Amino acid sequence: MDYDSRKIEKKWQKRWTKDGVFEADPDPSRPKFFLTCPYPYVNGALHIGHGRTYTVADLIARYNRMRGFNVLFPMASHMTGTPIQGMVDRIKSGDQVAMEQYKRDLRLYLETEEEVEAQLAKFIDPWVTARFFAKAIRQDFDALGYSIDWRRKFATGDKTYNQFVTWQYHKFMDKGYIKQGDYPLLYCPNDGNPVGEDDLLEGATAKVKEFTAIKFDFEDGYLVAATLRPETIFGVTNMWIHPTEEYVWALVNGEKWVVSKKAVKKLKLQAKEVEVLETFPGSKIIGKSFQAVHDGHDIPIFPAEFVDPNNATGVVYSVPGHAPFDYIALRDLWEDPSPLKPYGISAEEVRAIEIISMIEMKGYSEFPAKDAVESRNIKSQAQAEELEAATQEIYKAEFYDGVMKDNCMQFSGREIKDVKEDVVKWMKSTNHIDVFYEPDVRPVVCKCGADVQIGVFAGQWFLDYESTGWKDEAWKALNSMDIVPETFRNLFEATFDWLAQRPCARKRGIGTKLPFDEEWIIESLSDSTIYMAFYTISHKITGNKLKPEQLTLSFFDYVFLGKGGIKKTAKETGISEDLLKSMRDEFAYWYPNDQRHTAPSHISNHLSFAIFHHVAIFPEKHWLKCISLNEHVNLEGARMSKSKGNVFPLVEIPQKYGADVYRTYAVSAAEPGSLMDWRERDVPAVRNRLQSFMEIMQKHSTKEPRVYLKKDKPAAITRWLLSKVNSIIESCTQNLDNFRLRDYAIAVTSEMTRAVNHYLRRPEVPKEEREGTLAYVCDVWVRLAAPLIPHTCEEVWSKMDRDGYISLASWPKPDKKLIDPSIEVAHQVVLSTMRDVREIMKLLKDTKAKKVHVYVAPEWMFQALNSVREAELPVIVGTIMKHLMSNPDFRKYGKQVKNIVDRVAKENGLWDHSSSAADEIAVLLGSANYMSEELGLEVVIQNSESPECDPQNKARFALPGRTSLFLE
């Protein structure tokens, strides 16, 4: 029997919407629960990975709703920043790849190719794109049964929302958290824009690498060499200049510098004023000398072909003792000084150069560069790869293990990893330092085809997370909030440590203008930090058609901070006092945000910013309470990516599998903290579990529920089921409270089914008792399952003729008096006995048994173990022996006591069993028919103290909770 999930799901979704079931308004009589999940970015279709996060959030919302909370779960759409704008630009320019990408998404929502083309043609306006996908995604969410209050939806591009972001930035400015300064980033000279990962044709992983530019005194200016190892200036023996490449004397910020001609453009991009005075081939200065930074002694300039004029300044200082490239270049000149002749440098002059050893390091000689070159057997400068490997080796080794030698002035004796910064500081104090940026990988190519450089933005706006006091407050918030799973707290802590200054405005994309400098647009991550507050009033802004200009700074001050007085605010904004008050009240009711649920990849930015921005703006009682996280989703073992084309769109889920099947899969396939794999192959199993649930419900839920108490003398297995079900209520509640969602889902879909199926197989239960009990179980079960599979459960609920929606029904409470651990333990005896019988039957092979004698341990053993349990003794043979032998009741069994104590020691402690032999016998007797049927044997239960039949003397092996057997 199949049930039409599609039809059922649609039906309930329509009713929920019609009755506004999930529209939440303040209700002071009920506790509130305000849950948020980041709004989706509306520039394309979502995939099943997004769905996992939203499904988990919805599960949390529904669970809390059933627990009696007034739950607010709102949603909006994100459209600010560069992605939508970028795609619009690419569509406008006729970019085929971009158009194809959009077409793929559009086909998911539109029937014909004509419609797709027509819609695509409209995507030259970011608002059209955003609205299209916002609507599509809302439909996707509805089709998955998410219990969202849509009245509060908005888009981050809304003018009213911009006002809110503006307010936030004024608050930061007031606090002095916003600063301006220079900032390097990847930049396309052709487009005149910074470039992000998406803008790159090649070198997508490129980052900015900072070189220290060292200004060596040279003639009436500086010879400027760039390095990653400024501490090596004490080991400089010469300079390397490419003889045939062009160099310049240039006025750089008023100083005379020698750099390669190719470096000039870069310096200009890096916010330096540069005027070229003279261009000349490198050969012109080769043979001259310049002065060391630390002691001013003369050092010669030599020619070298390996110098790349396009890398940094094209000027390289030589430290042959510690740099393999330099070592081998110098060695070559020693062996063959002839290239030096044209520059008037004699062979003696070169050979007179002494390699300087300036870093002490274990495992290396005084010249580590020499060691590295020789151990790799490098013969020539042309072996660039080997030389690079040697360089890396020395760099790493010296960084971690190296110590500055005596010839390093005040830095002598210090470790390299600590001394770098101080050496730079010291040189800076004498004006011998500047910085030069390069991309860390080459080549980096913009989509426009141009070579990407580093641009320095003078006057870049920053949020300074290191502003006095800010971090302390943020730490305070983090330390007092819940992070679930707790393992992600480390990542927050690492982020908090590392957060410093972050650019907060950029020059392109959609967004709110920076109020202090309208050329800049506020970085879109700042849109998503405190906007949960906006949900509390957004439906009133749209509902009352408030205009952006009414949403002034004092408006937000009043509504969110209670500042400024209602009369004054009403007058200034033209908003009625009633409306203002209702907004203030609504904010005060819902805030703070009780739980924010998203993916861990947002920890290092969005989530940390959310904490920082909250503490900056709101009083402590309105800080975030809890952040919960779930990892991403892989598709058939591989990471989903649009470029690889292995993306499973969320929109296809309800059609293909049904919302409840997906929800169950998404929650039960992995704990939230770990990566989940979507495997097509596993889906049918999930569907089958829901099918079983539905079938049991159809058969058993509509009868009159009745709870059989002990005094009603029901079958033992009925009491077992009642106990089991109530235990499951307890564990489900605990698991949901502790974010162990997978365990909850498994309990509800697997464990319950197994228990009920077992019960149905027990022949000893009278029909009436079975029906009443199962009706009770179904009533509990359907409510336990409702947060996970709401559509199916609504359907069952309505068939059960219950009032209202199960979505709003109450979460079951465990009935403690029905939970009886001993009966669950006793049930284990039945199962383990059956398992043992099967095992023996297997071993008997040819011999067919007809009858099994089951021996229950003697009563004194039960008493003995109970007594040990009560005494809470450590598992030490002597101690337990002493305890038991001191009691004459046990003493008389002397040798056997030793046996069970040995067994306890071997098992590393006590095990569960019924409290008396009589109980165990009763349970086994009650299950005898069932066992007999399952095993195909006659089952005889016997007391081992007086067995009626024990031809092989097996009875003596029986232990409490572990029967002994004889098969014949």
Next chain:
RNA sequence: GCGGAGGUAGCCAAGCCAGGUUAAAGGCGCAGGACUUAGGAUCCUGUUUCGUAGGAGUUCGCGAGUUCAAAUCUCGCCCUCCGCACCA
């Protein structure tokens, strides 16, 4: 490079924080059985090795250590994944 997470049986995935009740939940796959015209449906059973009596051996990336006791704690090593700032 910096920071974070992780490596568990054929596969996926719990357990690890709070060591013992763990040959290690659950799912998939596989095998056998039941029900059946059939079963890709459902249910039951089994799925490390040895064993004609319920027992024993060896297992949780590799190696060492702490402990009466380690998948769980400590140290070293190997490997995988994720984030790193104009990308949301």
